[in-house]
Amino acid sequence: MKIGDHFSDNCPKVATIGFFDGVHRGHRFLIEQVCAMAAERRCASAVVTFPVHPRKVMQPEYCPQLLTTCREKEELLAATGVDYCLMLDFTSELACCSAHDFMALLKKRYQIQALVIGYDHRFGHNRSEGFDDYVRYGAELGMEVLPASAYYCEDGGEVSSSCIRRLLSVGDVSEAARGLGYDYFLQGTVVSGYRVGHTLGFPTANLRVDEADKLVPADGVYAVRVTVDGCQYGGMLSIGYRPTLDNGPDRSIEVYIFDFQADIYNHPLRLSFVRRIRDELKFTSVDELVAQLHKDEAVARQLLFA
Known part of the structure; x- marks a missing residue:
């Protein structure tokens, strides 16, 4: 082209x-x-x-x-x-x-x-x-x-960019993918975070999105596919403000990449959204948070690899 x-x-x-x-x-x-x-x-x-x-x-x-x-x-x-x-x-x-x-x-x-x-x-x-x-x-x-002829989904509904934005704004990434014809994705650079995930047994890569105008889906936990250095992995992603840890006012995009150990700071990374698992929640203790993360990982692995 x-x-x-x-x-x-x-x-x-x-x-x-x-x-x-x-x-x-x-x-x-x-x-x-x-x-x-x-x-x-x-x-x-x-x-x-x-x-x-x-x-x-x-x-x-x-x-x-x-x-x-x-x-x-x-x-x-x-x-x-x-x-x-x-x-x-x-x-x-x-x-x-x-x-x-x-x-x-x-x-x-x-x-x-x-x-x-x-x-x-x-x-x-x-x-x-x-x-x-x-x-x-x-x-x-x-x-x-x-x-031109209009396009309609299998269920007879119309497809529009504004409709897809509304779906993403409430975290319905799977329904958004039906309209897009592909999984919605974010691209950016891995940057330093608070490194709390390492202490919890869930080390995360923090993504800085390339473009400020790019829509970031609703806060919550998602099953995602992660592309880094030309290879694709499964992962679970958290978007939000980390209310249990209370370690900063900024909205973060943090992904735990399954079965992955490499240092990828400053590397480009792509996240493709597969399914939303749950809302962002505030837990009464760190132990309760870690227990939930293990459950989230099991759900994400089932969604990605079953």
Whole structure:
């Protein structure tokens, strides 16, 4: 997949537009349609997207709680088989463009011959226009405008990034994975912690997430798969404030990696969420906490390896 905001090959393209946060099943269904329509017209396929959430450009204080960082989104888009990713900077000037002017830009600068519009997607300065308007503008510009089919889950429900965020915010990572089509993940660097886990028999790696805007699921204990130095392990993850130990006010992301001994401080690490085991709890003693951790480990191992 070619990524950028300028290409010199002048290749005619069939494209769609969106932020594509998470590149979930609905997004991939749309992109499959784009690729099929491009093949029918002997054109390249393309997605038009943005590196930063448009609302954050207009409201710098806004924290979007993203499912994917820009880099993660690029990797997931590349896996769809689409030919081009037009990564456009969402500037205040672009925000002021009408739908007609934006389509003219896509036609002139990026040789987009056909535009596939998602069933509920709107763009342009005030988003007051709809599909019929886009068809009319396309006819004026020499651009075909095509409707996309909506994607529905097996149970008939719709899939959306906002719905997946809501599921993650309450810790329902398994249901979120159904919509995503993959296990939700966090990536970051292993940093020093309080090292209390070593004294309890559960040494943990503390993760600092790479991007502040990345959504961290609800506090609690999770069964996870851990990727470090190219190898994958099982583990159990705690997100929260360590209420039993009362050793700091910061929210922590700590993973106990099963059957693992190496020193991985400052190493990159990826956590893929499999299932939430329980809420974060405050225990009456450290011994009670350790007993619960042994139970959590047994549940996590069963979930991961059974």
